[in-house]
Amino acid sequence: MGVFSKTCEYAIRSVFFIAHRTASGNRVGIKEIANGIDSPEHFLAKILQDLSRRGIVQSAKGPNGGFYIDERGLKRPLSEVVEAVDGNSIFTGCGLGLAYCSETNPCPLHNEFKAIRNQLKDLLEQTTIADFSESLNLGITKLRK
Amino acid sequence: MGVFSKTCEYAIRSVFFIAHRTASGNRVGIKEIANGIDSPEHFLAKILQDLSRRGIVQSAKGPNGGFYIDERGLKRPLSEVVEAVDGNSIFTGCGLGLAYCSETNPCPLHNEFKAIRNQLKDLLEQTTIADFSESLNLGITKLRK
DNA sequence: TTAATAAAAGACTAAAAACTCTTTTATTTT
DNA sequence: AAAATAAAAGAGTTTTTAGTCTTTTATTAA
Numbered sequence: 001m002g003v004f005s006k007t008c009e010y011a012i013r014s015v016f017f018i019a020h021r022t023a024s025g026n027r028v029g030i031k032e033i034a035n036g037i038d039s040p041e042h043f044l045a046k047i048l049q050d051l052s053r054r055g056i057v058q059s060a061k062g063p064n065g066g067f068y069i070d071e072r073g074l075k076r077p078l079s080e081v082v083e084a085v086d087g088n089s090i091f092t093g094c095g096l097g098l099a100y101c102s103e104t105n106p107c108p109l110h111n112e113f114k115a116i117r118n119q120l121k122d123l124l125e126q127t128t129i130a131d132f133s134e135s136l137n138l139g140i141t142k143l144r145k
Numbered sequence: 146m147g148v149f150s151k152t153c154e155y156a157i158r159s160v161f162f163i164a165h166r167t168a169s170g171n172r173v174g175i176k177e178i179a180n181g182i183d184s185p186e187h188f189l190a191k192i193l194q195d196l197s198r199r200g201i202v203q204s205a206k207g208p209n210g211g212f213y214i215d216e217r218g219l220k221r222p223l224s225e226v227v228e229a230v231d232g233n234s235i236f237t238g239c240g241l242g243l244a245y246c247s248e249t250n251p252c253p254l255h256n257e258f259k260a261i262r263n264q265l266k267d268l269l270e271q272t273t274i275a276d277f278s279e280s281l282n283l284g285i286t287k288l289r290k
Numbered sequence: 291t292t293a294a295t296a297a298a299a300g301a302c303t304a305a306a307a308a309c310t311c312t313t314t315t316a317t318t319t320t
Numbered sequence: 321a322a323a324a325t326a327a328a329a330g331a332g333t334t335t336t337t338a339g340t341c342t343t344t345t346a347t348t349a350a
Binding site: 063 | 294295296297298299
Protein backbone atom coordinates (compact mmCIF):
# COMPACT_ATOMS: atom_id res chain seq x y z
CA MET A 1 0.00 0.00 0.00
CA GLY A 2 1.46 3.25 -1.09
CA VAL A 3 0.92 6.71 0.28
CA PHE A 4 -1.37 7.46 -2.69
CA SER A 5 -4.03 5.21 -4.25
CA LYS A 6 -3.16 3.56 -7.55
CA THR A 7 -5.62 5.93 -9.21
CA CYS A 8 -3.76 8.89 -7.72
CA GLU A 9 -0.38 7.52 -8.77
CA TYR A 10 -1.61 7.27 -12.36
CA ALA A 11 -3.11 10.76 -12.09
CA ILE A 12 0.16 12.31 -10.94
CA ARG A 13 2.25 10.42 -13.46
CA SER A 14 -0.07 11.36 -16.32
CA VAL A 15 -0.16 15.01 -15.31
CA PHE A 16 3.65 15.10 -15.29
CA PHE A 17 3.74 13.32 -18.63
CA ILE A 18 1.21 15.64 -20.24
CA ALA A 19 2.95 18.74 -18.88
CA HIS A 20 6.26 17.45 -20.19
CA ARG A 21 4.88 16.68 -23.65
CA THR A 22 2.62 19.66 -24.25
CA ALA A 23 4.73 22.56 -23.12
CA SER A 24 4.71 24.04 -26.61
CA GLY A 25 0.96 24.01 -27.22
CA ASN A 26 0.57 20.55 -28.70
CA ARG A 27 -1.62 17.71 -27.46
CA VAL A 28 -1.03 14.12 -26.52
CA GLY A 29 -3.43 11.18 -26.90
CA ILE A 30 -4.51 8.72 -24.26
CA LYS A 31 -2.69 5.80 -25.87
CA GLU A 32 0.59 7.63 -25.83
CA ILE A 33 0.11 8.78 -22.25
CA ALA A 34 -0.87 5.30 -21.03
CA ASN A 35 2.16 3.84 -22.76
CA GLY A 36 4.44 6.60 -21.51
CA ILE A 37 3.56 6.16 -17.87
CA ASP A 38 2.89 2.40 -17.99
CA SER A 39 -0.78 2.42 -16.99
CA PRO A 40 -3.92 0.64 -18.27
CA GLU A 41 -5.31 2.78 -21.07
CA HIS A 42 -9.04 2.68 -20.34
CA PHE A 43 -8.55 3.05 -16.63
CA LEU A 44 -6.39 6.10 -17.20
CA ALA A 45 -9.05 7.47 -19.55
CA LYS A 46 -11.51 7.50 -16.64
CA ILE A 47 -9.03 9.29 -14.45
CA LEU A 48 -8.25 11.93 -17.06
CA GLN A 49 -11.94 12.48 -17.75
CA ASP A 50 -12.30 13.35 -14.11
CA LEU A 51 -9.23 15.60 -14.03
CA SER A 52 -10.55 17.28 -17.15
CA ARG A 53 -13.96 17.90 -15.57
CA ARG A 54 -12.18 19.48 -12.62
CA GLY A 55 -10.15 21.72 -14.90
CA ILE A 56 -6.80 20.27 -13.88
CA VAL A 57 -6.07 19.11 -17.42
CA GLN A 58 -7.67 20.19 -20.69
CA SER A 59 -8.82 17.99 -23.55
CA ALA A 60 -9.95 18.22 -27.17
CA LYS A 61 -11.80 15.61 -29.19
CA GLY A 62 -11.27 14.61 -32.81
CA PRO A 63 -8.22 14.55 -35.06
CA ASN A 64 -5.22 16.29 -33.51
CA GLY A 65 -7.14 16.16 -30.27
CA GLY A 66 -5.80 14.87 -26.99
CA PHE A 67 -4.90 16.14 -23.56
CA TYR A 68 -2.87 19.18 -22.60
CA ILE A 69 -2.37 21.50 -19.66
CA ASP A 70 -2.82 25.24 -19.93
CA GLU A 71 -0.70 27.94 -18.31
CA ARG A 72 -2.89 28.17 -15.23
CA GLY A 73 -2.78 24.38 -14.83
CA LEU A 74 1.00 24.30 -14.92
CA LYS A 75 1.13 26.73 -12.03
CA ARG A 76 -1.10 24.60 -9.83
CA PRO A 77 0.52 22.82 -6.89
CA LEU A 78 0.61 19.05 -7.04
CA SER A 79 -1.57 18.97 -3.93
CA GLU A 80 -4.55 19.88 -6.10
CA VAL A 81 -4.15 16.73 -8.15
CA VAL A 82 -3.84 14.63 -5.02
CA GLU A 83 -6.84 16.23 -3.35
CA ALA A 84 -8.95 15.85 -6.48
CA VAL A 85 -8.35 12.11 -6.50
CA ASP A 86 -7.68 10.98 -2.92
CA GLY A 87 -9.28 13.80 -0.97
CA ASN A 88 -7.49 15.55 1.85
CA SER A 89 -7.36 12.77 4.44
CA ILE A 90 -3.70 12.26 3.63
CA PHE A 91 -3.03 15.81 4.84
CA THR A 92 -5.28 15.74 7.87
CA GLY A 93 -6.10 12.16 8.93
CA CYS A 94 -4.82 10.34 12.01
CA GLY A 95 -2.01 7.85 11.36
CA LEU A 96 -3.89 5.19 13.30
CA GLY A 97 -7.23 5.92 11.64
CA LEU A 98 -8.81 7.32 14.77
CA ALA A 99 -11.69 9.68 13.99
CA TYR A 100 -11.39 11.51 17.28
CA CYS A 101 -7.63 11.95 17.31
CA SER A 102 -6.76 15.63 17.71
CA GLU A 103 -4.52 18.05 19.53
CA THR A 104 -6.61 17.70 22.69
CA ASN A 105 -7.19 13.94 22.32
CA PRO A 106 -4.01 12.71 20.62
CA CYS A 107 -3.17 9.11 19.71
CA PRO A 108 0.28 7.78 20.63
CA LEU A 109 1.66 8.70 17.21
CA HIS A 110 -0.05 12.05 16.88
CA ASN A 111 2.76 14.57 17.19
CA GLU A 112 5.38 12.57 15.37
CA PHE A 113 2.95 11.88 12.54
CA LYS A 114 1.81 15.44 12.27
CA ALA A 115 5.36 16.56 11.66
CA ILE A 116 5.89 14.05 8.87
CA ARG A 117 2.49 14.65 7.31
CA ASN A 118 3.05 18.39 7.30
CA GLN A 119 6.27 17.94 5.37
CA LEU A 120 4.42 15.97 2.74
CA LYS A 121 1.73 18.64 2.68
CA ASP A 122 4.32 21.39 2.27
CA LEU A 123 6.09 19.52 -0.50
CA LEU A 124 2.90 18.99 -2.47
CA GLU A 125 1.55 22.48 -1.84
CA GLN A 126 4.73 24.35 -2.56
CA THR A 127 5.78 22.61 -5.74
CA THR A 128 3.89 23.22 -8.96
CA ILE A 129 3.27 20.78 -11.78
CA ALA A 130 5.63 22.89 -13.90
CA ASP A 131 8.36 22.57 -11.28
CA PHE A 132 8.19 18.81 -11.38
CA SER A 133 7.97 18.55 -15.14
CA GLU A 134 11.08 20.67 -15.46
CA SER A 135 13.21 17.88 -14.04
CA LEU A 136 11.63 15.61 -16.65
CA ASN A 137 12.49 18.11 -19.38
CA LEU A 138 16.05 18.22 -18.18
CA GLY A 139 16.21 14.44 -18.20
CA ILE A 140 17.10 14.35 -14.52
CA THR A 141 14.02 12.35 -13.57
CA LYS A 142 12.00 9.71 -15.38
CA LEU A 143 8.56 8.12 -15.46
CA ARG A 144 9.77 4.85 -16.98
CA LYS A 145 13.00 2.95 -16.99
CA MET B 146 -6.61 6.05 2.30
CA GLY B 147 -4.23 6.20 5.18
CA VAL B 148 -0.52 5.60 5.36
CA PHE B 149 -1.24 2.16 6.86
CA SER B 150 -3.90 -0.36 5.82
CA LYS B 151 -6.94 -0.66 8.07
CA THR B 152 -5.61 -4.04 9.17
CA CYS B 153 -2.33 -2.41 10.17
CA GLU B 154 -4.09 0.39 12.03
CA TYR B 155 -5.99 -2.17 14.08
CA ALA B 156 -2.78 -4.12 14.64
CA ILE B 157 -0.92 -1.09 15.98
CA ARG B 158 -3.82 0.05 18.12
CA SER B 159 -4.32 -3.42 19.59
CA VAL B 160 -0.63 -3.83 20.33
CA PHE B 161 -0.60 -0.52 22.19
CA PHE B 162 -3.76 -1.49 24.03
CA ILE B 163 -2.43 -4.91 25.04
CA ALA B 164 0.90 -3.46 26.15
CA HIS B 165 -0.92 -0.86 28.19
CA ARG B 166 -3.22 -3.39 29.86
CA THR B 167 -0.86 -6.27 30.51
CA ALA B 168 2.22 -4.54 31.89
CA SER B 169 1.84 -6.40 35.19
CA GLY B 170 1.60 -9.95 33.85
CA ASN B 171 -2.12 -10.19 33.28
CA ARG B 172 -4.00 -10.95 30.07
CA VAL B 173 -6.72 -9.27 28.12
CA GLY B 174 -9.45 -10.90 26.02
CA ILE B 175 -10.33 -10.19 22.41
CA LYS B 176 -13.71 -8.65 23.30
CA GLU B 177 -12.13 -6.15 25.62
CA ILE B 178 -9.40 -5.27 23.12
CA ALA B 179 -11.87 -4.84 20.26
CA ASN B 180 -14.03 -2.64 22.41
CA GLY B 181 -11.06 -0.70 23.74
CA ILE B 182 -9.69 0.20 20.33
CA ASP B 183 -13.03 0.38 18.51
CA SER B 184 -12.49 -2.41 15.97
CA PRO B 185 -14.60 -5.33 14.67
CA GLU B 186 -14.03 -8.23 17.06
CA HIS B 187 -13.69 -11.15 14.65
CA PHE B 188 -11.61 -9.19 12.21
CA LEU B 189 -9.25 -8.20 14.99
CA ALA B 190 -9.12 -11.84 16.09
CA LYS B 191 -7.64 -12.76 12.71
CA ILE B 192 -5.08 -10.01 12.96
CA LEU B 193 -4.01 -11.02 16.46
CA GLN B 194 -3.80 -14.69 15.44
CA ASP B 195 -1.29 -13.60 12.86
CA LEU B 196 0.67 -11.36 15.22
CA SER B 197 0.68 -14.24 17.70
CA ARG B 198 2.05 -16.69 15.11
CA ARG B 199 4.81 -14.19 14.38
CA GLY B 200 5.64 -13.88 18.06
CA ILE B 201 4.81 -10.19 18.27
CA VAL B 202 2.09 -10.82 20.84
CA GLN B 203 1.51 -13.86 23.03
CA SER B 204 -1.75 -15.65 23.73
CA ALA B 205 -3.25 -18.25 26.06
CA LYS B 206 -6.45 -20.20 25.61
CA GLY B 207 -9.03 -21.12 28.20
CA PRO B 208 -10.25 -19.41 31.37
CA ASN B 209 -8.06 -16.47 32.37
CA GLY B 210 -6.59 -16.70 28.91
CA GLY B 211 -6.19 -13.84 26.49
CA PHE B 212 -3.46 -11.81 24.86
CA TYR B 213 -0.37 -10.27 26.38
CA ILE B 214 3.07 -9.05 25.35
CA ASP B 215 6.23 -10.37 26.92
CA GLU B 216 9.32 -8.38 27.85
CA ARG B 217 11.04 -9.02 24.54
CA GLY B 218 7.91 -7.94 22.68
CA LEU B 219 7.70 -4.67 24.53
CA LYS B 220 11.22 -3.82 23.42
CA ARG B 221 10.43 -4.36 19.76
CA PRO B 222 10.26 -1.30 17.53
CA LEU B 223 6.86 -0.46 16.07
CA SER B 224 8.30 -1.03 12.61
CA GLU B 225 8.12 -4.78 13.23
CA VAL B 226 4.36 -4.63 13.65
CA VAL B 227 4.00 -2.54 10.51
CA GLU B 228 6.25 -4.81 8.48
CA ALA B 229 4.46 -7.93 9.71
CA VAL B 230 1.15 -6.59 8.42
CA ASP B 231 1.86 -4.23 5.52
CA GLY B 232 5.28 -5.40 4.45
CA ASN B 233 8.15 -3.01 3.89
CA SER B 234 6.92 -1.20 0.79
CA ILE B 235 6.04 1.79 2.94
CA PHE B 236 9.73 2.11 3.84
CA THR B 237 11.13 1.43 0.40
CA GLY B 238 8.51 1.93 -2.31
CA CYS B 239 8.34 4.76 -4.84
CA GLY B 240 5.79 7.48 -4.07
CA LEU B 241 4.42 7.21 -7.59
CA GLY B 242 4.33 3.41 -7.58
CA LEU B 243 7.09 3.06 -10.16
CA ALA B 244 8.83 -0.32 -9.94
CA TYR B 245 12.00 0.97 -11.53
CA CYS B 246 12.35 4.19 -9.57
CA SER B 247 15.74 4.31 -7.88
CA GLU B 248 18.71 6.55 -7.20
CA THR B 249 19.94 6.13 -10.74
CA ASN B 250 16.47 6.25 -12.35
CA PRO B 251 14.54 8.61 -10.06
CA CYS B 252 10.93 9.72 -10.50
CA PRO B 253 10.14 13.43 -10.13
CA LEU B 254 9.29 13.00 -6.45
CA HIS B 255 12.11 10.63 -5.59
CA ASN B 256 14.41 12.72 -3.42
CA GLU B 257 11.73 14.66 -1.62
CA PHE B 258 9.84 11.46 -0.91
CA LYS B 259 12.86 9.59 0.28
CA ALA B 260 13.49 12.23 2.93
CA ILE B 261 9.94 12.04 4.24
CA ARG B 262 9.78 8.25 4.09
CA ASN B 263 13.05 7.94 5.96
CA GLN B 264 11.67 10.05 8.77
CA LEU B 265 8.72 7.72 9.08
CA LYS B 266 11.09 4.76 8.99
CA ASP B 267 13.26 6.27 11.70
CA LEU B 268 10.28 7.05 13.88
CA LEU B 269 8.93 3.51 13.64
CA GLU B 270 12.31 1.85 14.00
CA GLN B 271 13.57 3.92 16.87
CA THR B 272 10.52 3.85 19.06
CA THR B 273 9.55 0.67 20.90
CA ILE B 274 6.06 -0.55 21.71
CA ALA B 275 6.87 0.14 25.37
CA ASP B 276 7.78 3.74 24.53
CA PHE B 277 4.42 4.35 22.92
CA SER B 278 2.41 2.60 25.60
CA GLU B 279 4.07 4.72 28.23
CA SER B 280 2.28 7.81 26.98
CA LEU B 281 -0.94 5.80 27.26
CA ASN B 282 -0.07 4.84 30.85
CA LEU B 283 0.55 8.48 31.68
CA GLY B 284 -2.79 9.44 30.18
CA ILE B 285 -1.13 11.81 27.73
CA THR B 286 -2.38 9.93 24.67
CA LYS B 287 -5.55 7.96 23.99
CA LEU B 288 -6.90 5.24 21.70
CA ARG B 289 -10.53 6.36 22.07
CA LYS B 290 -12.23 9.63 22.80
C1' DT C 291 -21.00 15.89 -46.00
C1' DT C 292 -18.79 11.83 -45.12
C1' DA C 293 -14.98 9.32 -43.08
C1' DA C 294 -11.69 9.26 -39.71
C1' DT C 295 -10.13 10.42 -35.27
C1' DA C 296 -10.12 10.80 -30.39
C1' DA C 297 -12.21 11.80 -25.99
C1' DA C 298 -16.62 10.96 -23.05
C1' DA C 299 -19.67 8.00 -21.11
C1' DG C 300 -21.74 3.78 -19.53
C1' DA C 301 -21.87 -0.79 -18.18
C1' DC C 302 -19.43 -4.09 -16.99
C1' DT C 303 -15.70 -7.82 -14.59
C1' DA C 304 -11.77 -8.95 -11.48
C1' DA C 305 -9.11 -8.61 -7.50
C1' DA C 306 -8.08 -7.07 -3.05
C1' DA C 307 -9.34 -5.45 1.43
C1' DA C 308 -12.43 -5.44 5.05
C1' DC C 309 -15.47 -7.79 7.75
C1' DT C 310 -18.74 -11.83 9.66
C1' DC C 311 -20.17 -16.21 11.26
C1' DT C 312 -19.51 -20.99 12.72
C1' DT C 313 -16.83 -24.75 14.28
C1' DT C 314 -12.76 -26.62 16.48
C1' DT C 315 -9.07 -26.95 19.81
C1' DA C 316 -6.74 -26.06 24.05
C1' DT C 317 -6.96 -24.92 28.88
C1' DT C 318 -8.72 -24.42 33.36
C1' DT C 319 -11.83 -24.81 37.05
C1' DT C 320 -15.27 -27.39 39.50
C1' DA D 321 -14.37 -36.22 33.92
C1' DA D 322 -17.49 -32.50 32.69
C1' DA D 323 -18.55 -27.77 31.97
C1' DA D 324 -17.01 -23.40 30.98
C1' DT D 325 -13.90 -20.29 28.85
C1' DA D 326 -11.29 -18.23 25.29
C1' DA D 327 -8.26 -18.33 21.33
C1' DA D 328 -7.50 -20.77 16.61
C1' DA D 329 -9.10 -22.00 12.42
C1' DG D 330 -12.06 -22.25 8.43
C1' DA D 331 -15.28 -20.74 5.32
C1' DG D 332 -17.71 -17.62 3.99
C1' DT D 333 -19.90 -12.31 2.55
C1' DT D 334 -19.54 -7.35 1.55
C1' DT D 335 -17.36 -3.37 0.04
C1' DT D 336 -13.92 -0.92 -2.27
C1' DT D 337 -10.44 -0.42 -5.64
C1' DA D 338 -8.70 -1.53 -9.95
C1' DG D 339 -9.28 -2.59 -14.52
C1' DT D 340 -11.91 -3.84 -19.18
C1' DC D 341 -14.93 -3.45 -23.02
C1' DT D 342 -18.40 -1.21 -25.89
C1' DT D 343 -21.03 2.62 -27.46
C1' DT D 344 -21.68 7.53 -28.02
C1' DT D 345 -20.43 12.28 -28.95
C1' DA D 346 -17.63 15.91 -30.72
C1' DT D 347 -14.25 17.60 -34.01
C1' DT D 348 -11.53 17.87 -38.06
C1' DA D 349 -9.94 17.01 -42.53
C1' DA D 350 -10.59 15.19 -47.03
